[in-house]
Amino acid sequence: MNSIYNYTLEELEQYFLEHDSKKFHALQLFLWLYDKRVESFDEMSNIKKEMIESLKKDFSIERLKIVDVQEDKDVCKYLFELADGEHIEAVLMRHDYGNSICVSSQVGCNMGCKFCESGRRKRVRNLETHEMLLQILMIEKLLRERISHVVVMGIGEPFDNYDNLIKFFQIINHPKGLAIGARHITVSTCGIVPKILEFSDFPLQINLAISLHAPNNEIRNQIMPINKVYPIGQIMEALKIYLIKTNRRVTFEYILLKDINDSEACALELSELVKDMNCYINLIPYNETNNLDFQRSNTIQIMTFYDILKRNSINVTIRREFGGNISAACGQLRSKKEEL
Numbered sequence: 001m002n003s004i005y006n007y008t009l010e011e012l013e014q015y016f017l018e019h020d021s022k023k024f025h026a027l028q029l030f031l032w033l034y035d036k037r038v039e040s041f042d043e044m045s046n047i048k049k050e051m052i053e054s055l056k057k058d059f060s061i062e063r064l065k066i067v068d069v070q071e072d073k074d075v076c077k078y079l080f081e082l083a084d085g086e087h088i089e090a091v092l093m094r095h096d097y098g099n100s101i102c103v104s105s106q107v108g109c110n111m112g113c114k115f116c117e118s119g120r121r122k123r124v125r126n127l128e129t130h131e132m133l134l135q136i137l138m139i140e141k142l143l144r145e146r147i148s149h150v151v152v153m154g155i156g157e158p159f160d161n162y163d164n165l166i167k168f169f170q171i172i173n174h175p176k177g178l179a180i181g182a183r184h185i186t187v188s189t190c191g192i193v194p195k196i197l198e199f200s201d202f203p204l205q206i207n208l209a210i211s212l213h214a215p216n217n218e219i220r221n222q223i224m225p226i227n228k229v230y231p232i233g234q235i236m237e238a239l240k241i242y243l244i245k246t247n248r249r250v251t252f253e254y255i256l257l258k259d260i261n262d263s264e265a266c267a268l269e270l271s272e273l274v275k276d277m278n279c280y281i282n283l284i285p286y287n288e289t290n291n292l293d294f295q296r297s298n299t300i301q302i303m304t305f306y307d308i309l310k311r312n313s314i315n316v317t318i319r320r321e322f323g324g325n326i327s328a329a330c331g332q333l334r335s336k337k338e339e340l
């Protein structure tokens with residue numbers, strides 16, 4: 001059955017109007033779900049009995065099952081089971097500025113990035129809006145703390161599940177929903193150009209991150225098959241439009257893979273590629289996985305790469321490492337579970 005957590009406030013207003021009821025009930029319902037956090041329709045005491053019956057008939061209010069939790073210092077990884085028995089993961093990171101959660105957007109992923117564990121399993125299906133949203137609600141309930149930051153960087157390609165993603169953003173950002181500020185939300189894409197363009201018209205000021213991982217098409221084609229469909233030039237053109245329309249800054253993620261994209265020449269080429277762009281580069285030490293052959297660059301190489309970007313006046317940071325001990329990189333927990 002259709003989950004009640006799939007609906008934006010406006011859609012619920014429409015539902016009440018269509019059921020000969022008043023639109024303001026939608027707001028009451030929203031408050032029950034996202035303020036009081038009730039888990040059954042019967043608890044919604046200010047909504048009429050007949051309306052409750054109709055809600056029960058039309059929507060489910062089921063949550064997800066948490067089937068595994070692994071904790072390592074300031075990182076906690078959750079494995080969820082969905083209604084159809086599929087598994088997805090979310091990772092909680094505790095920062096000094098608040099709790100941040102990395103949510104999944106699909107079961108499996110079709111992008112096939114060679115270094116990524118998630119891509120070993122083809123996309124089975126998109127997550128519905130409620131399956132993304134409940135990752136947050138359920139972790140908040142377990143923690144008894146608020147999640148202040150959300151990154152859509154878990155399993156899946158969010159721009160390959162665009163409509164459900166947009167509704168997810170609308171609900172979590174809504175002041176009567178989870179009220180997570182748009183500037184505290186980030187979506188990461190491998191570079192689906194038409195969706196980058198569409199996203200540049202989306203009114204919320206959500207941060208955009210691009211998984212670049214290579215300074216040229218030759219290297220990117222080897223590690224990211226999607227580059228053959230949307231090569232770097234097209235991504236850069238789309239980003240120019242995005243930057244003009246939104247007046248925001250874009251982030252490039254760049255995993256450093258030993259002997260593949262971590263040379264000094266690559267650092268120079270990358271500097272050249274992004275210079276004059278309102279962006280910053282997040283260098284990511286690769287999280288090695290048993291199933292794939294890639295290796296992380298050594299620390300000296302990482303620092304040299306960083307220095308070259310700095311010297312070329314590029315805004316750059318090295319991602320603080322989280323969760324190596326609990327296989328927190330994309331897709332690793334689910335693969336472990338399925339090997340068991």
Ligand code: SAH
Binds near residue numbers: 153154156157158189
């Ligand atoms: N499909 C989206 C979001 C999911 S991947 C995207 O491509 O951006 C989220 C980020 O984690 C991407 O930058 C991805 O390249 C990176 N990633 C995947 N496997 C990794 C690993 N083993 N170590 C470090 N980063 C990894």
